[in-house]
Amino acid sequence: MAGLWDRYVVPRLIGFCCTQPxxxxRRAKVVPRAHGRVLELGAGGGANFALYDPHRVTSVEGVDPSPELLTRAHRAAKTEGIPFNIEPGVAEALPFSDASFDTVLTTFTLCSVQDQAQALAEARRVLKPEGRLLFCEHGAAPDPSVAKWQRRIEPVWKRIGGGCHLTRPVSAAIAQAGFRIAEQEQGYMEKSPRWAGWVEWGEARI
Incomplete structure (x- = not known):
């Protein structure tokens, strides 16, 4: 039953939750800032594709482990005027050379990777020295009362939401991976439960 849930229900759940207004x-605050050759982590679904600026981006590579979400991404890529190449893969083992991207983009992805630190290490590896990491991620809330509920809900939420964690740090984890946070904003999303609504977004550099 778990396999059927992950294969058929989780992609639809992710598609719905991750495209709410x-x-x-928040996606629209970071995606248009991408430039040059872009790598998008967790690109399945294609939710970001219409937000790229075709005057700034030369191409977009992407990886995602979900065949169902990849199918959606391929459909979405056909409607945009940017070269897209979205392939099966995981953020922890990127099939790209060192220092090969101008921008790495991660949006609502670090919550569900198997190894957050390894995914960020790989992002750093494939970025050019002058490149930048653009991020928009939900995670651990700073308010103790909200964090308490996140810890309570997370074990069940991970099973329902394809491994999505509620208690992972965002900016702190990026900094710990060797990035310098150049710009950052944060806050609770409106019309969202606070235990799922804390988001941090911005730009980091090597």
């Missing part, structure tokens, strides 16, 4: 509002 408050989420898309």
């Amino acid at each position: 408050p989420v898309m509002k």
